[in-house]
Amino acid sequence: ETGVTQTPRHLVMGMTNKKSLKCEQHLGHNAMYWYKQSAKKPLELMFVYNFKEQTENNSVPSRFSPECPNSSHLFLHLHTLQPEDSALYLCASSQDFRTPVTDTQYFGPGTRLTVL
């Protein structure tokens, strides 16, 4: 349960605030992911970093800005969010994300974000 950690666990912010979500993995993995989980919607992949390089950006609005300084840390910088951005933001990691390699993803506990 401590392989992938996320902070903070809960965050309430106004639409004009700037905040950051942090994810850290202690599994020696090279790929890290951000997902958005909203009620009654599938887990939505937002970003993928493989060996610190961004390999996927699923048409995510620019008010979400990821940063991956090394293979163990992943950030999601938030600014001028909308109420509809309220959701659970999950971080995950896996060994590698290069085709044709396929890997189990290990999820963090998530950050419950509420935008007022």
Add this chain to the structure above:
Amino acid sequence: GENVEQHPSTLSVQEGDSAVIKCTYSDSASNYFPWYKQELGKRPQLIIDIRSNVGEKKDQRIAVTLNKTAKHFSLHITETQPEDSAVYFCAASRGEVFGAGTILRVKS
């Protein structure tokens, strides 16, 4: 891109009965199909997975079958127990495209 559909959205079974959840995918290049269980307030955790070169895999009461021709795969849980109650997600492509989830309730 890949699209994954999952059915049913909710499933109620009696303790001891079997539960089956089915997912269909659109991209024939998908090669990894994991299943995750997410209990209330907790993170998704892998329960079983299958790769495209295998048709079936079993782990105790849980099994997954893959039909590449029809592009669907299914999760089978036998002898269900109340602790199996959770939301189950399938995924496809390289394991990063998820279905909408199935709420499984096991009644005792």
